[in-house]
Amino acid sequence: MLSLRGVGKQYNGTRVLEGVSFDVMPGQIVGLVGENGAGKTTLMRILFGMGVIAETGGYEGSVLLDGREVRFKSPFDALAAGIGMVHQEFSLIPGFTATENILLNRESTRPNILVDLFGDRMSVLDRATMGLRSRKAIERLGVPLDPDTQVREMPVGHKQFTEIARELDREQVRLLVLDEPSAVLAESEAETLLAAMRKLAEQGIAIVFISHRLREVLEVADKVVVLRDGRLVKEAENESLSLRDLASLMVGRSFEGSSEARRPAERPSGAGFLEVEGLWVDMPGETVRDLSFSVAEGEIFGIGGLAGQGKLGVPNGVMGLFAAGGSVRLGGEAVPLNAPRRALEAGMAFVSEDRRGVGLLLDEGIDWNVCFSAMQLRDLAVRPLLGGLFKWRSDSAMRAVAEEYVRALDIKCTSVRQRAGNLSGGNQQKVCLAKAFALEPRLLFVSEPTRGIDVGAKRLVLDEIRRVNRERGTTIVMVSSELEELRLICDRIAIVDEGRLAGILAPEAPVEEFGLLMSGLGGRAAAPGAPAAPGRP
Amino acid sequence: MKSKLRLLLIDNAVVLLFVAIIAVAIPISAMPLKYLAQEILTRLGRNAFLVLALLLPVMAGMGLNFGMVLGAMAGQIGLILVTDWNVVGISGVMLAAIISTPVALGLGWVCGQVLNRAKGREMVTGYILGFFMNGIYQLLVLYAMGMLIPIATPGILLSRGYGIRNMVDLIGVRQSLDKLLVVTVAGLKLPVATYLVIAAMCAFIVWFRGTKLGQDMRAVGQDRAVATASGIPVERTRIMAIMISTLLACYGQIIFLQNLGTLNTYNSHEQTGMFSIAALLIGGASVSRASIPNVIAGVVLFHLMFVVSPIAGKNLIGSAQLGEFFRQFISYGIIAVSLVLFSWKRKADVAASREALRGGSAPASGPSKGGRA
Numbered sequence: 001m002l003s004l005r006g007v008g009k010q011y012n013g014t015r016v017l018e019g020v021s022f023d024v025m026p027g028q029i030v031g032l033v034g035e036n037g038a039g040k041t042t043l044m045r046i047l048f049g050m051g052v053i054a055e056t057g058g059y060e061g062s063v064l065l066d067g068r069e070v071r072f073k074s075p076f077d078a079l080a081a082g083i084g085m086v087h088q089e090f091s092l093i094p095g096f097t098a099t100e101n102i103l104l105n106r107e108s109t110r111p112n113i114l115v116d117l118f119g120d121r122m123s124v125l126d127r128a129t130m131g132l133r134s135r136k137a138i139e140r141l142g143v144p145l146d147p148d149t150q151v152r153e154m155p156v157g158h159k160q161f162t163e164i165a166r167e168l169d170r171e172q173v174r175l176l177v178l179d180e181p182s183a184v185l186a187e188s189e190a191e192t193l194l195a196a197m198r199k200l201a202e203q204g205i206a207i208v209f210i211s212h213r214l215r216e217v218l219e220v221a222d223k224v225v226v227l228r229d230g231r232l233v234k235e236a237e238n239e240s241l242s243l244r245d246l247a248s249l250m251v252g253r254s255f256e257g258s259s260e261a262r263r264p265a266e267r268p269s270g271a272g273f274l275e276v277e278g279l280w281v282d283m284p285g286e287t288v289r290d291l292s293f294s295v296a297e298g299e300i301f302g303i304g305g306l307a308g309q310g311k312l313g314v315p316n317g318v319m320g321l322f323a324a325g326g327s328v329r330l331g332g333e334a335v336p337l338n339a340p341r342r343a344l345e346a347g348m349a350f351v352s353e354d355r356r357g358v359g360l361l362l363d364e365g366i367d368w369n370v371c372f373s374a375m376q377l378r379d380l381a382v383r384p385l386l387g388g389l390f391k392w393r394s395d396s397a398m399r400a401v402a403e404e405y406v407r408a409l410d411i412k413c414t415s416v417r418q419r420a421g422n423l424s425g426g427n428q429q430k431v432c433l434a435k436a437f438a439l440e441p442r443l444l445f446v447s448e449p450t451r452g453i454d455v456g457a458k459r460l461v462l463d464e465i466r467r468v469n470r471e472r473g474t475t476i477v478m479v480s481s482e483l484e485e486l487r488l489i490c491d492r493i494a495i496v497d498e499g500r501l502a503g504i505l506a507p508e509a510p511v512e513e514f515g516l517l518m519s520g521l522g523g524r525a526a527a528p529g530a531p532a533a534p535g536r537p
Numbered sequence: 538m539k540s541k542l543r544l545l546l547i548d549n550a551v552v553l554l555f556v557a558i559i560a561v562a563i564p565i566s567a568m569p570l571k572y573l574a575q576e577i578l579t580r581l582g583r584n585a586f587l588v589l590a591l592l593l594p595v596m597a598g599m600g601l602n603f604g605m606v607l608g609a610m611a612g613q614i615g616l617i618l619v620t621d622w623n624v625v626g627i628s629g630v631m632l633a634a635i636i637s638t639p640v641a642l643g644l645g646w647v648c649g650q651v652l653n654r655a656k657g658r659e660m661v662t663g664y665i666l667g668f669f670m671n672g673i674y675q676l677l678v679l680y681a682m683g684m685l686i687p688i689a690t691p692g693i694l695l696s697r698g699y700g701i702r703n704m705v706d707l708i709g710v711r712q713s714l715d716k717l718l719v720v721t722v723a724g725l726k727l728p729v730a731t732y733l734v735i736a737a738m739c740a741f742i743v744w745f746r747g748t749k750l751g752q753d754m755r756a757v758g759q760d761r762a763v764a765t766a767s768g769i770p771v772e773r774t775r776i777m778a779i780m781i782s783t784l785l786a787c788y789g790q791i792i793f794l795q796n797l798g799t800l801n802t803y804n805s806h807e808q809t810g811m812f813s814i815a816a817l818l819i820g821g822a823s824v825s826r827a828s829i830p831n832v833i834a835g836v837v838l839f840h841l842m843f844v845v846s847p848i849a850g851k852n853l854i855g856s857a858q859l860g861e862f863f864r865q866f867i868s869y870g871i872i873a874v875s876l877v878l879f880s881w882k883r884k885a886d887v888a889a890s891r892e893a894l895r896g897g898s899a900p901a902s903g904p905s906k907g908g909r910a
Contacts, residue, residue: 096756121750124747
């Protein structure tokens with residue numbers, strides 16, 4: 001029914017998708033699996049004719065529906081052709097009932113005299129017919145959903161069902177794309193969802209099921225398609241696949257070069273230097289639900305996991321940038337949460353993943369950027385006046401400090417007065433590192449240190465992190481989506497899945513072990529050095 | 538049960554506060570109840586329509602429509618013209634409404650366009666837009682009328698020969714709607730015709746909520762992004778909400794002024810917005826939620842306050858000035874408090890809606906605990 005033929009796409013010269021071809025038959029459930037940045041989202045954007053695709057130069061290859069090529073100009077064209085999509089985030093009106101949401105902007109109406117005068121929108125809603133239609137859609141789905149409950153009072157699972165029922169109200173719907181529909185669901189709700197998917201498939205509706213929960217994919221899909229780095233690496237009937245195959249296919253990439261991490265015997269161990277207990281962080285899109293781990297002094301501790309699973313929430317929560325709870329102890333002393341200054345005073349520093357937003361003062365020079373936090377906290381480059389009554393900024397001291405770091409980190413710039421906003425991504429990241437180093441922290445959080453910088457610069461940034469760890473003995477917690485770089489320099493790597501610790505692995509553990517942990521299952525027992533991981537039941 | 542009662546009390550805190558103040562103030566003022574009742578019945582007819590005009594923009598998520606001043610100006614232009622043409626009685630009121638309709642719709646469209654470019658800041662934008670339009674209104678009334686627009690009645694013109702006087706005596710239309718049908722009950726005169734117009738307006742609003750456009754406005758008001766994604770023309774819907782509101786404010790101002798009988802050319806409209814909004818808020822409405830009962834309760838309470846507080850102030854401290862001061866203080870204060878409460882509540886709502894994601898030792902399942910803020 002739906003065929004993709006050699007679909008490819010590049011954004012500003014960066015290739016994100018190349019030569020992807022597969023078919024979807026009526027009533028078939030296709031599991032689409034891939035890591036972050038594997039191209040799943042781009043593929044779905046192409047399928048739905050999202051504006052961003054056309055704006056960035058269209059795509060290559062072709063999308064065929066019933067053998068005829070289609071090129072949707074907007075999501076509404078795709079809907080008209082019978083393709084429905086349920087997004088990861090809910091798009092429901094909270095104060096509306098399930099019925100009102102299912103029929104949003106497709107309500108049944110009765111005309112009246114004002115319609116002739118002012119147009120269709122003056123017609124009155126026909127609540128009885130609307131009720132019937134929504135009941136029918138819910139029945140097709142076969143889930144227990146009360147059409148008259150307001151969405152804001154529903155459990156998450158029911159919200160998800162409401163979203164799917166909305167697509168089912170379109171009579172012509174033939175293909176449903178479900179993007180991580182089970183990510184927010186509890187176990188039993190996920191079961192109901194899978195059952196509903198099977199029921200829909202029996203009715204002849206094809207389903208593309210995007211999920212990182214590999215077990216669910218294997219449970220329900222007829223066929224599995226694995227994307228990695230924008231290419232289709234595997235298209236196979238479900239029967240021929242095992243969880244382990246799938247996990248290693250998904251994470252892929254053989255481990256090149258030798259790890260520069262310390263050999264197991266040399267790794268720091270001992271009593272917890274940083275102890276995190278029952279941490280939760282309300283960071284939108286990166287929620288941490290319940291996380292406990294312990295980092296030894298002098299260790300480089302990696303935190304990995306798929307996007308949106310909460311790994312970024314860890315440093316942001318501990319540093320007080322987002323609402324958080326639980327307990328954090330550094331060197332035995334409790335660090336209060338939700339108070340960035342207290343976190344900094346405790347001797348922690350943070351190199352944010354949001355370099356341009358949180359990390360840098362873009363309109364200021366390198367010297368200001370490097371010294372800014374340290375001035376606040378350590379009185380670096382500050383001259384006391386009148387016995388400390390006033391504090392005066394010392395520009396020459398700032399320049400000296402900045403020049404020192406420019407030399408040490410090899411920051412390419414015209415002078416230390418150059419605006420941070422004008423530096424390249426890699427050099428900006430180095431300035432962020434310098435800013436954190438200037439705080440002389442006992443513990444340094446580094447979040448996505450190599451995101452958006454070129455290959456050569458990546459190398460240098462990682463080297464710097466390792467150097468400060470080795471030379472100053474700074475304990476490092478490094479959060480990254482790039483499993484490879486975590487395995488390159490970390491002593492231990494924790495994988496976060498759905499806001500919880502899935503497990504902790506040594507960097508030399510086989511790659512499919514990481515893949516399994518990211519998929520919310522698998523070798524929890526195989527977690528060396530991990531205190532019993534409080535995973536899901 | 539107990540928490541339900543508490544929620545009910547919190548939801549109606551403003552109303553209860555004012556009921557309490559008035560319950561204390563009435564005995565102090567020692568005003569005869571019959572006089573008060575008559576006063577309130579009159580003022581209900583005078584003001585309710587104006588306050589009703591505020592409901593639709595609240596529903597469409599645009600907050601309190603400070604831009605209603607634009608409609609009031611349109612209504613005043615209509616009244617000035619019918620006074621000049623000497624069309625009297627109920628037909629004068631009708632003609633004023635007909636003349637000002639296109640003006641109000643045009644101004645409403647402009648207002649909607651501007652507010653669409655200032656999403657999330659509708660209230661302050663509407664407020665400033667009112668000042669801006671006031672300048673254009675003054676240009677029109679102070680210079681154009683009598684120069685470009687022929688005005689035949691010298692009595693309403695300034696002595697220099699063009700421009701409208703500060704006060705226009707609306708003698709032709711004075712209380713023509715109120716006196717169309719008067720019923721006396723227990724010695725109280727009820728302006729039944731005006732009440733019927735207001736009732737018809739309420740019926741229209743109730744009906745309107747059930748229309749497709751009304752449903753779209755509710756959707757837009759609750760979540761613009763979702764409404765856009767489902768294909769609702771969000772900008773058009775918002776413009777229509779403002780246009781309807783402006784038109785209703787225009788009619789409301791005509792009803793208001795025919796009751797008063799004099800037009801304060803350069804000031805009448807300025808107070809309209811502030812007082813209508815204060816009345817609505819005192820009736821228990823908020824920036825995001827307002828209903829017809831809020832309107833009725835608000836008009837009654839606000840005007841009881843208005844009537845009683847100067848006399849109560851005089852009797853209590855010997856100075857009517859204090860009561861007047863209190864009245865001002867209340868109407869501006871209530872708006873400020875309500876705006877602060879609204880943003881505080883919105884924050885609390887966000888926290889509540891994410892409660893399931895916070896501190897979660899249990900996975901997000903089952904009905905979210907404490908679904909209400």
